[in-house]
Amino acid sequence: MSVVLRAAVLAGGLALALEATADEGMWMASQLPDLAPALRAAGFQADAAALADLTRPPLNAVVKAGGATGAFVSANGLLLTNHHVAYGAIQYNARADRNLLETGFVAADQAAELPAGPDFRVLVTVGFDRVTDEVLKAAQGKKGRAYFDAVEAANKTIVAACEREPGMRCSVATMDYGAEFFRIRQLELRDVRLVYAPPSAAGKYGDEIDNFVWPRHSADFTLLRAYVAPDGSVADFAPENRPYQPPAHLQITHDGPKDGDFVMLAGYPGITYRHRLSYEVTERVDWGLPTSVELLTGLIRVIETRSAGNAEAAVRYASLLASLKNASKRFSGEREGLLRGDAKQLRETAEQTFLAWLATSRQPAAIKRDIDQVGRLLRDASATRERDLILGLLTRHIQLFNAAITLQRRALEHDKPDARRESGYQQRDETLLLAQMKQVQRRYEPGMEQALLLSLLARYQALPKEQRVAEFDAAFGSTGPEAEKALAAIYGTTRLGDEETRLAYFNGPADALRQSNDALLVLAAQLQPALLRLEHERKQREGELLRLRPSYMRALKAWYAQSQRALYPDANGTLRVSYGRVTGFRPRDGVEYTPVTTVAGIVEKHSGKVPFDAPAALLAAIAKGDFGATADPTLKTQTVNFLSNLDSTGGNSGSPVLNARGELVGLNFDSNWESVSASWQYDPRYKRAIHVDMRYLRWLMEKVWPAPHLLREMRLPADG
Amino acid sequence: MSVVLRAAVLAGGLALALEATADEGMWMASQLPDLAPALRAAGFQADAAALADLTRPPLNAVVKAGGATGAFVSANGLLLTNHHVAYGAIQYNARADRNLLETGFVAADQAAELPAGPDFRVLVTVGFDRVTDEVLKAAQGKKGRAYFDAVEAANKTIVAACEREPGMRCSVATMDYGAEFFRIRQLELRDVRLVYAPPSAAGKYGDEIDNFVWPRHSADFTLLRAYVAPDGSVADFAPENRPYQPPAHLQITHDGPKDGDFVMLAGYPGITYRHRLSYEVTERVDWGLPTSVELLTGLIRVIETRSAGNAEAAVRYASLLASLKNASKRFSGEREGLLRGDAKQLRETAEQTFLAWLATSRQPAAIKRDIDQVGRLLRDASATRERDLILGLLTRHIQLFNAAITLQRRALEHDKPDARRESGYQQRDETLLLAQMKQVQRRYEPGMEQALLLSLLARYQALPKEQRVAEFDAAFGSTGPEAEKALAAIYGTTRLGDEETRLAYFNGPADALRQSNDALLVLAAQLQPALLRLEHERKQREGELLRLRPSYMRALKAWYAQSQRALYPDANGTLRVSYGRVTGFRPRDGVEYTPVTTVAGIVEKHSGKVPFDAPAALLAAIAKGDFGATADPTLKTQTVNFLSNLDSTGGNSGSPVLNARGELVGLNFDSNWESVSASWQYDPRYKRAIHVDMRYLRWLMEKVWPAPHLLREMRLPADG
Structure with a gap:
């Protein structure tokens, strides 16, 4: 299953539209010609029809860069993106005697341009094709987990076939929660160079303090340049490479913006939940956000308490602490905004209006049955939401514990042929996995890890019995002292905190891992059946949602079409x-x-x-x-x-x-x-x-x- | 010396004007007819000449109320002022079963109006007369302390004569730092009643958090009514009193304000330093404000540390803590503002321009000599500024210590005829002094008081030897442990913390006080010669400034007059x-x-x-x-x-x-x-x-x- 599909499905919910306000909407390029009258009315003076295809000029000047968005601004591959997007590329070139972050950088000529680093990628979309029938062919007639697996398998087949073409990175995007699927073919430019960066003190003036703040005063831009081999093919960095000639580039205007001016934005928004059920909005506001803030606050308190007077631990957990604080702050802000915007009531009202229309419409009865079924699935999922949230944090965000779980899962997946392995464990994911194994070293301290686990286990142990999981209870007992004792025994003996040992397991045969008597690997093996069972339950539910939500999107589209309104799909990392x-x-x-x-x-x-x-x-x-x-x-x-x-x-x-x-x-x-x-x-x-x-x-x-x-x-x- | 004169002279400095910007200025009523063209140009549509006399309509509708300003708004003595100004009057009427602060108050009719309390005063100005010649007659030819005492004595004589008229409260206002003096005669209305108050939650919505904050949303108003005896004379509260008929009242408009509208404000601004020397501005920004903040922060820390875990002490010092924090915050804000406004540089430039003009002007040579002399006096005063600031805090803001010093000083003053007693110790000040003696009870805790004294004494003991004072050194030694020991001995035995004892001393004969062997009274007696010596030095300097600063103001006025500009005097509590x-x-x-x-x-x-x-x-x-x-x-x-x-x-x-x-x-x-x-x-x-x-x-x-x-x-x- 593609990352995009996973992201779109993760929160588990159903699409239901609010009536879009005038300036709302992340439109697909193909929708723009139909919006031409609205665009003209808003002030757009160019030709909307030219925007119909994201693989043709001018939209193909807009590319994925460093995980975010960038745009070509010259015929010679000069690329404009944010300073914070190119930050790693600048940092990569900083030396003790040449602190580019501090001084900024101006390449005097092309020869002086610096490699942005081996991981920096620029993806130019060259294909965006509907593959819905191909994806759903094997899924037809299936349900739940089987539906999920069939979609996943089809996606993997499509991606594998697509990536056989050299230099291509491919993915399948799930649109409208499974109603449509698109294959995205992207030229993956690997030789990217740093051309111009202001000093960080200008490029991220105000940094974390000004993050999310207006008024703002930041020069958050950097210029890069993409390079290809002399023959024009995609290549790794090489001195003889020459600038890539993009199919299109944008012209910076001589005028400035002023209050009221028409503006248009093209990029790759990650994920939105605009077309979810009112049930999901209410659950997010009343339960998801406050509970997450509470859990994260608990972890923050653990790190801060144990960091006081332990400089080493403070350094190792500074990054996790910052991201927990950032997430907690964002969740609080999200809740504040949804309450201010009266989101629950508005979504509820819009949904009722839609359902009232649906009841009297000539939409097939199956559609209405699907709607009820989605509602039931979401409510069922709520029964274990506390456990799922706690175990999610426990298994994914605690460094060494997560490394052990990942190692055992990888061993399991490696028994299968590559095409059938779980997403994230295929051959194409190995570089990332190795990096994760190495990263642990700088972000782990046994005392802190145990304290964090204990904090989460205390929450887990307080759950009602029906939410608890036998393997976890067996491993950690049912009281705080039992959990503490179990963790002390495991962390007192495990050698996995040692990088060499960890990498030896990573590079060694799967059996060595499975037969290891390292306490943490044994624990991971012991928990694996439970994790697979929970994953199965999740995929079962997600498969059903993937099968049923499209009914809603179709009904919703019909409702919108009836009043000559366009409906944009929720964001899913594709160009909008x-x-x-x-x-x-x-x-x-x-x-x-x-x-x-x-x-x-x-x-x-x-x-x-x-x-x-x-x-x-x-x-x-x-x-x-x-x-x-x-x-x-x-x-x-x-x-x-x-x-x-x-x-x-x-x-x-x-x-x-x-x-x-x-x-x-x-x-x-x-x-x-x-x-x-x-x-x-x-x-x-x-x-x-x-x-x-x-x-x-x-x-x-x-x-x-x-x-x-x-x-x-x-x-x-x-x-x- | 009048309170106003003291206030104007306290900081010790010399008047020097910045060029006033268009909307700057706190004008005396008598200046307004001359400003008629400017007022008209600004949008004023009524007759500026009618504003010439503050004792005639409409300006005599504006009165002093509860220490601030108020205005009559009906022919029947209805008076409008702030909720925070009338707060004590509302609080005075609150009962357990009738919490007027919480509920607000609407008197159904005049019979239902409630007494504002025995201390609430409304002062209607009925006379404002120049008495410069009378004040300065005896001072002519004198210098320093003698000049100061002559002015002080003349002021007291004028006030005493004025207050012989029943119902009058009089004062002498020092204008332009001693260039002019005005006798102010005010009808002192003592029966004031509460008529209408919104609940505190509206009247001080946002309270301390919104203090000094814009945007603001406060109903900070209250209506009172002044009453007089049936024969129209001033009287204490009595049921048979009838509403006072003010000589004028203001009409509330039917329209609202809008951006750009002309507005005018009449009231009693307390004190400003707009015409001080650039030396004083620089000293304030570079030394006075940061040093005060540092000292107050030290005291705040003492109170907070000792309040933690001592609820009783926390309650007793909550009020002092709040006022220290407020003062510290204001000082910080003042410094921030002066730096932002580049006040040092602007004042310096204006002063240089003025002095350059003065050098070539036909002003008498004596004026120029006076200017140099003022500068020297200010610089001399700076030599002991640290000590003066520390001892000022020490002797005035530490509750019981201050009570002992006040008792001894009062005994000294009571040896003299009333007219020759120091301001603050005359018969007319006895009510306030008694209130101070009583108030100590709720604001004193021996451990906290010793800690606060120690904090200040540590600063005092760190002063260079030439700034220290023999009597203080004798009393407290020259090291922290010595001071701690001395204080422990004094506070271990003094009975002055006992209200009955304190009031017995207050009401008993002066000799009993002087001969008391109460350790704190003995200490106060021991320090008295030093305090009188320091007071003499201050009065010596202030007398000289009072004599010399007027030369500056006259020269400044001449400079302004030359370019047809008006100069407003610094605020001094008179109507502006x-x-x-x-x-x-x-x-x-x-x-x-x-x-x-x-x-x-x-x-x-x-x-x-x-x-x-x-x-x-x-x-x-x-x-x-x-x-x-x-x-x-x-x-x-x-x-x-x-x-x-x-x-x-x-x-x-x-x-x-x-x-x-x-x-x-x-x-x-x-x-x-x-x-x-x-x-x-x-x-x-x-x-x-x-x-x-x-x-x-x-x-x-x-x-x-x-x-x-x-x-x-x-x-x-x-x-x-």
Whole structure:
């Protein structure tokens, strides 16, 4: 099953649409010609029909880059993405005597461009084809787990066949929760080089403190260049490679955005839940989010308590701590937003209206039966939701414990031919798995790991008996002291914390692993049947949802079509286009956020201390006030970032923002705090996306850290 | 010396003006006719000449009330001031079964109006007369302490003569740092009653959290009524008293304020330092503010540490802790504002320009000599500034220690005839002194007091030898352990912490006090010569400044006059008028504060928890949306508070805000955080005052907690 399919199915729910508000929508390219009248009414001046195919210009200038989005901005493969997307590539080139993160980087010419690192990929979509019939052929007539497995097998077959073509990375995208499937063929460019990056103090000015914050003052952009072999084929880094000639590139505009301007965004939003059942929204708000926050807060408290006075542990768990805090903060923000937006009531009302229409419509009776069945499946899943959440955290987020489970599962999968192995354990996943095994070393301390496990086990042991799992009870007992004793025995003897040992198991034969008497591997083996059983239950349910949800999407589409409305599919990591306008918002009574920030804000925020340590060159240039043609004609100063009501979500980092003529006017890099809940609900009062004003990029490249040759390559004025 | 004079002189500095910006200025009434063209240009439509005399209508409708400002709003003595100004009066009437703070209060008729308490005073200014010649007659030819004493003695004589008239409270105001003196005669109304108060949850919605905050949503108003004896004379509360007929009252307007509207404010601003020397501004920013914050933070830490686990001590010191925190926060804000406003540089530049003009002007040479002399005096005072700050805190803010010092000083003063006693120890001050002696009881705990003294003594003992004082060294030794031992001995035996004992000393003969062997009284007697010596040094310096600063003010006035500019005197608690306009501001790049808030903000802030626990009746009325004639015609909803750039400072609480026609459009109650530094510098970008929109008052009195009879009395529509 593809990652995209997994992601779309994971939360387990059913599609049900709210009536889309004017600027809501992450549209598939193929829907855009039909939206031409709405686009024109919104201010779009170019040809909507040209946007119909994402594998043709101009949309094929928009690519996947470093897991997010990027866009080609020159005929010679120059690629624009976010500083935070290219961060690893900059870091990869930093040396003690050449701290590129601190100094920034300007390649004087192509020879000076630096490899972005072996893992950095740019994916150019060259095929996007409907494969629904092929995927569902074997699944027809099946149910539950069998349906799930049939879809999974078909997807793997399609991907394997597709990847036989050299240089291709393929996937199957599940659209509308299983109603349609698309094969995505992407040219996987592996030689990517760093061309231009502002210093981090400008590129991520404000860093974590300003994350999700408006007003913003960040130069969150970086220029890369994709390279191919002299014969034009995809290749790893080699000095003789030459710049890739993209099929299309975008032109940066000479004008700036202003309040009310039409804007359009193209990129790869990851996942949204806009068409879920009201039951799922309610469960998310009333149970999922508060419970997750509570569980994560417990783990945060464990790490903080044990880190105090233990510098070594503090360092090893800093990364997990940061991500737990970030997740907890986001969950809180999501809940806050859904409550503010009255999401439960709105979704409930929309659903009732839809169901009332459905009851009187001529839709087949089977459709209505499917709807009821989906509702029942979701309610059934709720019966074990606490256990599933706790065991999910326990088995996936605790470093060494997770490594042991992964090793045992990999051993099991390696008994099968590659094509039949579980996703994540195929040959194509081996690099990632090895990296995970190595990473443990820097993020593990036995005392902390036991404390974290104990914290989660205490929650598990408090569950009602019917939710508990025999193998877990056998391994950890049913009381805190029993769990503590069991863990002390295991962690007192396991050698898996030793990297060499761990890698030996990883590289050795599966049998050696299975027969090992290492206490942690023995524990993982002991828990494996339970984990497989729980996985089976999940796949059983997900298979059913995959089979039944499409009925809803079809009915919903019929309902929308009846009133001449278009319905966009929930985001699933495929290319989408949204359109809207440049606009500020009122975060609260008496306060207005203007849609464009200026360099004055950089000076205001500057404290000299990280993350508000604006580079001296930037401060000097601001003080000098030499903004030239990049100054805003009304504000009479240099702008920095701007705000729009464009529909976006995680994955849209690095997405190009186009103006009414289709020129590049901004680079998307973040959302405001008030729209953390946008994956479930687009609240037109608060949903905003944050972009780098291309005039700021131009000014920095002209006057602050000059790169006239690159400006010329992008056909921009090179000296004010 | 009058309180006003003391306040004006305390910081010890010299007047020097910045060029006033358009909306800056706290004008004396007598200056307004000259400002008529500027007032007209700003939008004022009424007659500026009518504002010339603060003892005649309309300005004599503006009175001192409860230490701040209030204004009569009906012919029958109805008085409008802030909820926070009348707070004590509401609290005074609260009973266990009648919590007026919680419920609010609406007197059904005059018989139901409640006494505001014995201490609540309303002062109606009936005389404001120049007495400069009379004050300075005996001072001529004198210097230093002799000059100071001569002014002080003359002031006391004038006040005593003035107060011979029954019902009068008099004072002498020092204008322009001693250039002019004015006798203020005020009718002291002692029977004041509570008429209408919203519940505290509305009247101080947001309380400490929203203090100094914009956007604001507070119903910070209360209506009182002044009463006099049946024969019209001033009287204490008595049932047969009748409403006072004020010489003037203001009319609440039917319109609301809107962005850009002309507004004018009349009230009693306490103290400003706008005309101080650049040396004083620099010393304040670089030394005074940071050092004060550091010292207060030390005391805060002592209280917090000792309060943890000692509930009794926590309660007794809650009030001191709150005021230390508030002062520390304000000092930090003041410094932040002065740095942001570049106050040091601006004042320095203005001063240099003035001095350059002075050097070439035909001003007498004596003036120029005086300027140099003031500068020298200020620099000399800096030599002992650390000691003066520490001993000031030590002797004035530590409860029982201060009571002992006060008792000994009072005994000394009581040897003299009343007219020659030090200010604060005359017969007219006895009520306040007795209250202070009683108050100690609820705010003292021996362990905490010793800890606070030790914290300050540690700072004192660290001073260079030349700043130390023999009597203090003798009493407390020169090391921490010595001080600790001395304090333990004193606090181990003193009986002064016992209220009965303390009051017996207060009411007993002076000799009993002087001959007492109570350790704390013995200590106070031992320190008294030092304190008198330091006081003498201070008065010596202040006398010189009082003699010399007027030269500066005269030169400054001449400089201003030359370019047809008016110069307002620094605030000194006398009635002043400022004018400006309704306007929001940009607190930082990308953020705009709109000048008017609405009831939507009350709902947004409502959490159900103090201080954001909006009363149910208010929430229900907002939800109902029945705003009628008090709704803003553009915003289509009910407004709450508004913002102006009016020049104001502490003491302006309760000041009426008038529109272009001189009608009451708002009630001043706070400033924004960004203008905490306004006592030193009016920064036009950030200086804002916060007012209750009179439409909010009207709506609450019409629809939420109705009082139609009061609306009718104020000639306002009583039912929407």
